Structure formats: C-alpha cells, structure tokens
Amino acid sequence: xxxxxxxxxxxxxxxxxxGEGALDLEIRNEKIESLQLRIFEPPxxxxxxxxxxxxxxxxDVVARICGICPVAYQMSASCAIESAFGxxxxxxxxxxxxxFYCGEWIQSHSLHIHLLALPDFLGEKSVIxxxxxxxxxxxxxxxxxxxxxxxxxxxxxxSVHPVGAKIGGFFRAPExxxxxxxxxxxxxxxxxAIEMLRWLDTLSLPDDEQSFVSVALRHDSEYPFNEGRLVxxxxxxxxxxxxxxxxxxxxxxxxxxxxxxxxxxxxLVGPLARINLNRDRLPAEIQDVMGKLxxxxxxxNMFHSLLARGLEILFCLHEARRLxxxxxxxxxxxxxxxxxEGIGFGCTxxxxxxxxxxxxxxxxxxxxxxRIVPPTSQNQARMEEDLREGLTRFGLxxxxxxxxxxxxxxxxxxxxxxxxxxxxxxxxxxRKARRELRIPPLRHRFHVNDWSAAAxxxxxxxxxxxxxxxxxxxxxxxxxxFNRLQAKGLTLMTVDRPGLKLLNLLRNYRHILxxxxxxxxxxxxxxxxxxxxxxxxxxxxxxSSHNLGxxxxxxxxxxxxxxxxxxxxxxxxxxxxxxxxxxLSLFGVG
Amino acid sequence: xSRLSLAVHxxxxxxxxxxxxxxxxxxxxELTRLMEIRHFAEAGILDNNAEVDIAIVEGSISTEAxxxxxxxxxxxxxxxxxxxxxxxxxxxxxxxxxxxxGQWMIDIYATPGSIDSLETATPISAHVPVDFEIWGCxxxxxxxxxALKSLMAGVSPIEHSDKLCIECKRRQQVCVMVTGAxxxxxxxxxxxxxxxxxxxxxACYGCYGPAENPNTASLANRFKGFxxxxxxxxxxxxxxxxxxxxxxxxxxxxxxK
Numbered sequence: 001x002x003x004x005x006x007x008x009x010x011x012x013x014x015x016x017x018x019g020e021g022a023l024d025l026e027i028r029n030e031k032i033e034s035l036q037l038r039i040f041e042p043p044x045x046x047x048x049x050x051x052x053x054x055x056x057x058x059x060d061v062v063a064r065i066c067g068i069c070p071v072a073y074q075m076s077a078s079c080a081i082e083s084a085f086g087x088x089x090x091x092x093x094x095x096x097x098x099x100f101y102c103g104e105w106i107q108s109h110s111l112h113i114h115l116l117a118l119p120d121f122l123g124e125k126s127v128i129x130x131x132x133x134x135x136x137x138x139x140x141x142x143x144x145x146x147x148x149x150x151x152x153x154x155x156x157x158x159s160v161h162p163v164g165a166k167i168g169g170f171f172r173a174p175e176x177x178x179x180x181x182x183x184x185x186x187x188x189x190x191x192x193a194i195e196m197l198r199w200l201d202t203l204s205l206p207d208d209e210q211s212f213v214s215v216a217l218r219h220d221s222e223y224p225f226n227e228g229r230l231v232x233x234x235x236x237x238x239x240x241x242x243x244x245x246x247x248x249x250x251x252x253x254x255x256x257x258x259x260x261x262x263x264x265x266x267x268l269v270g271p272l273a274r275i276n277l278n279r280d281r282l283p284a285e286i287q288d289v290m291g292k293l294x295x296x297x298x299x300x301n302m303f304h305s306l307l308a309r310g311l312e313i314l315f316c317l318h319e320a321r322r323l324x325x326x327x328x329x330x331x332x333x334x335x336x337x338x339x340x341e342g343i344g345f346g347c348t349x350x351x352x353x354x355x356x357x358x359x360x361x362x363x364x365x366x367x368x369x370x371r372i373v374p375p376t377s378q379n380q381a382r383m384e385e386d387l388r389e390g391l392t393r394f395g396l397x398x399x400x401x402x403x404x405x406x407x408x409x410x411x412x413x414x415x416x417x418x419x420x421x422x423x424x425x426x427x428x429x430x431r432k433a434r435r436e437l438r439i440p441p442l443r444h445r446f447h448v449n450d451w452s453a454a455a456x457x458x459x460x461x462x463x464x465x466x467x468x469x470x471x472x473x474x475x476x477x478x479x480x481x482f483n484r485l486q487a488k489g490l491t492l493m494t495v496d497r498p499g500l501k502l503l504n505l506l507r508n509y510r511h512i513l514x515x516x517x518x519x520x521x522x523x524x525x526x527x528x529x530x531x532x533x534x535x536x537x538x539x540x541x542x543x544s545s546h547n548l549g550x551x552x553x554x555x556x557x558x559x560x561x562x563x564x565x566x567x568x569x570x571x572x573x574x575x576x577x578x579x580x581x582x583x584l585s586l587f588g589v590g
Numbered sequence: 591x592s593r594l595s596l597a598v599h600x601x602x603x604x605x606x607x608x609x610x611x612x613x614x615x616x617x618x619x620e621l622t623r624l625m626e627i628r629h630f631a632e633a634g635i636l637d638n639n640a641e642v643d644i645a646i647v648e649g650s651i652s653t654e655a656x657x658x659x660x661x662x663x664x665x666x667x668x669x670x671x672x673x674x675x676x677x678x679x680x681x682x683x684x685x686x687x688x689x690x691x692g693q694w695m696i697d698i699y700a701t702p703g704s705i706d707s708l709e710t711a712t713p714i715s716a717h718v719p720v721d722f723e724i725w726g727c728x729x730x731x732x733x734x735x736x737a738l739k740s741l742m743a744g745v746s747p748i749e750h751s752d753k754l755c756i757e758c759k760r761r762q763q764v765c766v767m768v769t770g771a772x773x774x775x776x777x778x779x780x781x782x783x784x785x786x787x788x789x790x791x792x793a794c795y796g797c798y799g800p801a802e803n804p805n806t807a808s809l810a811n812r813f814k815g816f817x818x819x820x821x822x823x824x825x826x827x828x829x830x831x832x833x834x835x836x837x838x839x840x841x842x843x844x845x846x847k
Contacts, residue, residue, distance in 0.1 A: 067606020
C-alpha cells in the first residue's frame with residue numbers, strides 16, 4: 001500500500017452506455033499490465049430460444065435482444081430466412097426496409113450523440129446538465145431522436161420492438177397521409193441536421209489516431225443497409241455467406257459476450273468504419289457537406305465517430321426524403337412465404353455495425369439452429385486494443401480520475417450496446433500490484449537441496465484452452481537448463497483434473513510448483529501470476545478454468561498438515577516465453 | 591405535489607423499457623425538474639445505493655450477483671415499481687426455465703465455469719415485495735408517466751388488467767380473429783399497447799402478459815380449430831411472458847399433448 005507506484009481506483013458502474021459492464025485496468029510503473037473490458041451478465045440464450053420456433057416468430061424474438069436496435073435484428077433475420085426460403089424482396093419492400101432502417105439509425109445515433117456522448121466533450125455528467133447549458137442543442141437532438149422513432153413507428157406502430165415487419169415484408173403498407181406527414185417532418189429536420197453536424201464539427205475532440213482495420217458491408221451503388229459484400233480497407237471482399245471462414249468468435253474468461261476476430265486480429269465495425277469504406281456511396285449532396293467539414297474522412301481517430309454518426313443522420317434524412325417523396329402504398333406489402341428446408345444468411349448494418357445471422361430451418365420452417373453475431377461483440381477486442389494504445393499515449397502517469405474519464409469516453413466512441421450481449425459493466429481502474437511475477441527480479445525462489453523432493457505438477461484437461469500448463473511442460477522438456485534439473489531428480493508431471501488425488505501427489509514432495517491455466521481461450525497478454533497457498537485461499541475464484549478443486553485440495557492439505565514446505569501455484573494465461581522464464585527462475589535457473 | 595426522488599435500475603433485459611424515459615424527449619427533461627433522479631446509469635446519473643421514494647426496476651433476476659442487489663434496492667426504496675415483461679414476469683428469457691440452461695451454456699461457451707448464471711430467469715416479485723407493476727414488452731412512455739404522476743399526486747397507480755379485446759372495441763378496430771381467422775392472443779392479454787398488432791392487421795402475440803381472469807383453455811381450443819399444430823399453440827403462450835400465471839400452464843397443457 002505504501003508503494004508509490006501503486007494506486008487503487010474504483011468506479012462501480014460505467015454510465016451512458018446501453019447496458020452495463022466493467023473495465024479492469026491494471027497500471028504499474030506507468031505501464032498497462034492488463035486490460036479487460038469485462039462483460040459478466042449471463043447470456044440470455046437467444047440462439048437457443050429460437051430452436052424449435054417457427055420462422056414467423058423469429059423477428060419478434062430477436063427484436064428482444066436489443067431495445068435500441070430491434071429493427072436491425074428484424075432486418076437481419078428477415079433477410080436470412082428469406083434467403084433460406086429462396087425469396088428475394090420486391091423493389092417496394094426493399095425500399096421500405098431502407099426507410100424503416102433510416103428511422104433506427106436516426107433514433108439511435110441522435111440518442112447516442114446527445115444523451116450519451118456529448119456530456120463527455122462539454123464537461124457535463126448527463127444530458128440534464130447539458131440541457132441547462134445548451135438548451136437548443138438538446139432540443140434539436142431530442143427532436144431528431146423523436147423523428148427517428150416516428151419513422152420506425154410508421155411501419156412498426158411503435159419504435160421499441162416494432163410489430164409491423166414480418167418474414168416476407170410488412171404486415172401493412174403505411175397510409176399515404178401518414179407517410180406525407182412524415183415527409184414534411186423530414187424536410188423540416190434536414191437543415192437542423194446540417195446545423196447539428198456543423199456544430200459538432202466545431203467541438204475540439206481529442207486527437208488520437210491509431211491504425212486499425214474497418215469492416216462494413218459494401219453495395220454496388222448504395223450506402224449499405226441490408227445488402228452488400230463484406231469488405232475491409234485491406235482488400236477483404238467476401239460474400240456474407242463466407243463470414244464464418246474469416247471471422248472467428250471465441251470465448252474469453254472475462255466476458256460472456258464472445259469476442260470476434262478477423263484472421264486473429266481486432267477490427268472496427270460501425271459508423272466510422274462505414275464512412276471510411278463507403279463515403280463514395282453517399283449522395284453527392286452529403287459528400288459535399290462532408291467535404292466542407294474540418295474533420296476529414298477517412299479517419300483513424302475513433303473520436304470522429306461522433307461526426308460519422310452526425311453524417312449518417314444527415315444521410316438517413318436525405319434517403320428518407322427520397323423514399324417518402326415517391327411513396328405509394330403497395331397493395332402487396334408482403335410476399336407469399338413457402339417454407340423449405342435450408343440454411344440462410346443475413347447481414348445488415350445495424351447502427352453499431354454489421355449484424356450477422358445464420359439460420360438452419362426444417363421443411364416446416366422451424367429453426368433447428370441459429371447463430372447471431374452482434375456488432376458490439378465484434379468491436380470488443382478492438383475496444384481493448386484502442387484503450388491499451390490510446391491510454392498509453394494519453395499518459396498513464398495522469399491523475400486517476402482523468403484517466404478514468406478518458407477511458408470511459410473512449411469506450412463510448414463505440415456506442416457499445418452491451419444489452420445486445422446483455423451485460424453488466426462496472427469500471428474499475430486499478431493501479432495496483434496484484435501478485436504478478438515480475439521477471440526479473442523474482443520475489444520467490446525454491447530452496448531445494450534434494451531435487452528428488454521437488455516436483456512440477458501441470459494441471460489441465462484436454463478441452464480447448466485448458467492445455468496451457470501441459471503445453472508449457474512440453475516446451476520445457478526441450479530446455480537444456482531444465483533437463484539438468486531433471487537429471488538431478490526434479491519430477492515433471494502432467495495431470496488431468498486431479499481433484500483430491502492431488503493430495504496423494506503432494507505427500508511425496510517437499511517443494512511443489514502447481515501450474516494451472518487461469519481460463520480457457522484467454523487472449524489478453526497477461527503475465528503469469530505466482531501465488532502462495534495462503535494467497536490462493538483468498539483468490540480461488542480467479543483461478544482455473546475447471547472449477548479446480550485445486551483450491552479445495554490445497555485447503556484440505558493444510559487441514560491435514562500435508563502441505564509441502566514450499567508450495568507455489570503458477571496461474572497461466574499463456575504458455576509463452578515469459579511463463580517458461582518464470583518457471584526456470586523459480587528454480588534458480590536462467 | 592412533493593418532489594419525489596427516483597432511481598432506475600437494470601437487471602437482465604434489452605434496455606427497451608428504460609427507453610420509455612430516454613425516448614420521452616421534452617417530457618423526460620420535464621420529469622427531471624419534477625422529480626429528483628438519483629440513479630439512472632444510462633442517463634449518466636450514478637448512485638447505486640441512493641435512498642429514493644421510487645425505484646424503477648427493469649429486467650429479470652438471472653445471476654447470483656443479482657440477488658443481493660435487488661434486496662438492497664428494496665431496502666433503499668419506499669416504492670418499488672417494476673417495468674416491462676422481464677421484471678414483471680421474467681420476460682422472454684424465462685423460456686430458459688423450461689430447459690436445461692446448464693446444457694445450453696455448455697453448448698455456447700467453451701469454458702462455462704467462468705459464467706455466473708442462475709438456472710432460471712425470474713421476476714422481481716419472486717425475490718422482494720413489489721408495490722406496482724407495469725406490464726408490457728416494451729412498456730409505453732404514457733404508462734410510465736401515468737404511474738409516476740399518480741405517485742406524485744399521492745395515489746396508487748391504476749392497474750390496467752382488462753383485455754386487449756376491450757381496447758380494440760374502444761378503437762373500433764375490426765377483429766382480426768373473427769374476420770381473418772388469425773390466432774389472436776387479445777382475448778387473454780392485457781390492454782395498454784394501443785392494440786397495435788390488430789391495427790397493422792396481425793394477431794396479438796401477448797407481449798403485455800395475461801389479463802385478469804384469462805380463459806386461456808377456450809382460446810387455445812379456438813386456435814386448434816384454426817388448424818394450428820399443438821406445438822404452435824404451445825408457443826403462442828410460451829413466448830414473451832412464458833412464466834406468467836395462466837400462460838405458463840396453458841403452454842404446458844399443449845406441450846404435453
């Protein structure tokens with residue numbers, strides 16, 4: 001506690017994001033030791049709820065994944081299931097889906113800009129304080145948000161979990177009068193949105209350029225909503241059906257939202273990625289406005305997401321005006337649906353980025369298998385990378401409060417919809433020494449006289465990610481220094497979830513190092529952690545991926561006075577060079 | 591009217607019912623003048639343990655960590671008001687109560703041991719006494735403001751438990767079941783949504799939960815008459831409010847057939 005380099009800062013809940021979660025940040029000697037965007041609410045098992053359901057229920061089930069972007073879920077699901085049934089939307093339905101989607105982008109982006117993001121840049125805590133200082137800005141923002149909601153409700157009768165969309169189109173075409181009324185509101189809002197955008201452009205946003213890959217849909221001629229190929233700014237150009245071959249989701253220990261990587265690397269989806277990749281698809285009028293901004297696109301500064309959202313609001317109003325100007329109610333607002341067995345893919349641009357769905361359906365149109373990849377889970381890895389890089393450049397020596405605020409505003413740039421992954425975020429920024437094994441110097445070392453009384457026990461299981469300790473042992477066996485120890489009598493063994501059998505193993509040795517992996521497919525490069533047994537007793541929940549039993553076994557060993565005189569536990573998140581060095585230096589080698 | 595204090599808490603949910611406030615525009619700003627909001631994380635106001643007159647609770651209880659949290663919220667509030675299907679009946683995610691969600695977790699996650707999840711998703715009232723409930727997936731801004739205004743005026747909010755059919759009649763909406771043979775849940779579902787599904791020409795799917803004295807058996811038999819398969823009938827009841835009394839049992843009846 002008296003160590004001047006150590007600081008503990010806790011903020012219990014990250015505010016102004018949709019849903020709740022946590023950031024754990026560990027800073028030591030002005031370096032980030034570990035950084036995890038933690039999402040720990042349990043899954044809501046949507047993919048499982050869908051199994052056995054008829055196709056016609058799907059839009060109403062998936063809408064419930066997110067109250068802020070239900071249209072996106074309905075659109076991705078409709079496109080996917082229609083493709084499985086071999087249908088393609090006729091031009092009126094296609095246009096009206098774009099219009100419907102415009103409503104959601106306007107609503108979601110306006111909500112984010114004014115209620116969630118702007119307080120960061122104007123020194124306020126919430127929109128309430130903001131509305132006293134900038135009443136006109138807030139009024140304009142709320143009106144745009146309301147207009148977005150009205151556009152959704154034109155088709156859906158309400159803006160949250162709208163009821164108008166179905167597989168095959170819409171239940172009913174909006175009446176001419178209602179559409180005309182909205183056209184007038186859209187026309188009136190257009191100059192307001194230009195003013196908003198120009199005003200946003202005057203804000204002094206942090207300068208934080210980073211290199212990252214943007215991913216978005218790309219259509220032959222249009223700014224993308226429901227159709228296109230998946231592209232990035234490094235030459236990727238694939239069909240949405242091929243998504244799974246290059247985008248891989250995997251579990252990390254600190255999150256119940258699966259992380260998604262592109263060829264093993266983080267990437268960005270969302271408004272800034274779309275503008276970066278599709279700005280040439282914006283109508284000339286919008287490109288003109290964009291060209292006159294101080295903010296330049298393409299941009300590698302995540303803080304420019306604010307402007308990207310502003311631009312997209314303007315684009316949506318432009319698109320809505322175009323579609324409403326020519327609006328006529330179609331006598332057949334939906335297509336006939338004939339279920340058939342098959343697999344369908346759908347990928348659309350949700351306000352926060354690409355939302356990918358895949359459904360396998362049986363011959364009666366029941367879902368037998370579903371997979372949904374929301375934008376926030378795709379951005380998670382990129383957010384961690386951004387924080388790591390951006391905060392380091394910002395200056396880790398800075399005051400804890402300033403660092404925390406910066407981290408929060410960086411997270412908000414992504415407008416993370418944690419509800420999409422339905423999760424709980426609280427931000428705890430920790431500058432502390434956990435018991436990291438720093439190499440060098442080492443705090444702990446075995447004091448071995450008789451090497452036949454020393455052993456390394458590598459605990460694991462054959463499951464993915466749980467073989468770390470075993471892998472480490474394998475790689476140790478080719479180390480010459482280590483082989484010399486083995487020649488002197490050091491035992492090296494690998495065991496599969498020993499449970500209480502560990503007690504028998506302990507009995508035979510006086511110096512024991514137990515190696516275990518902290519969790520499954522952990523990506524964060526964390527240093528191995530060395531724990532003494534008494535420390536382990538306090539921290540049992542952080543260790544092991546197989547509910548261990550190690551803690552319990554060691555507790556028992558203490559009770560039975562059966563604990564070897566030197567016992568350490570090395571908790572690994574990676575079987576890397578650092579881990580090998582850690583083991584060697586523990587035994588006084590290397 | 592006294593200036594009451596307010597907290598908005600979220601459990602397992604989609605955030606959609608909080609939008610009843612965040613989408614309320616000028617009414618929301620007006621509300622911040624009439625009431626003192628002490629906790630509303632999404633709006634940027636943070637004080638988890640604030641003592642308040644009214645705690646608005648969204649979402650269902652589905653983790654170990656939720657259990658002490660809801661107790662604390664109850665302790666710190668004079669009135670507890672649940673909003674939406676998740677908080678009031680368990681919501682869509684209560685569908686997991688009928689399955690082995692442990693197995694689901696194993697299917698989805700490589701290392702399920704690190705996930706904190708209860709076997710069930712349950713309504714707030716299964717854990718602490720609840721003073722008032724607003725049903726619906728999602729609730730409307732009007733319903734929430736009406737309840738808050740009642741409390742400000744010192745009276746209990748009115749519970750709208752009559753059937754959607756009544757709402758259709760009031761709006762002179764042509765019946766989609768009688769005229770279109772659609773399996774409409776309106777005869778057993780609460781009013782309050784504005785009869786939006788019949789108004790766009792589709793059958794109600796029960797997102798506002800069971801009405802008072804719902805005659806579910808009779809309705810289910812009518813669905814059978816329309817040619818629905820038994821598993822389709824089950825799923826009419828086991829949907830947004832599958833754990834609610836009335837809907838749960840009727841779903842069970844058809845699930846067993």
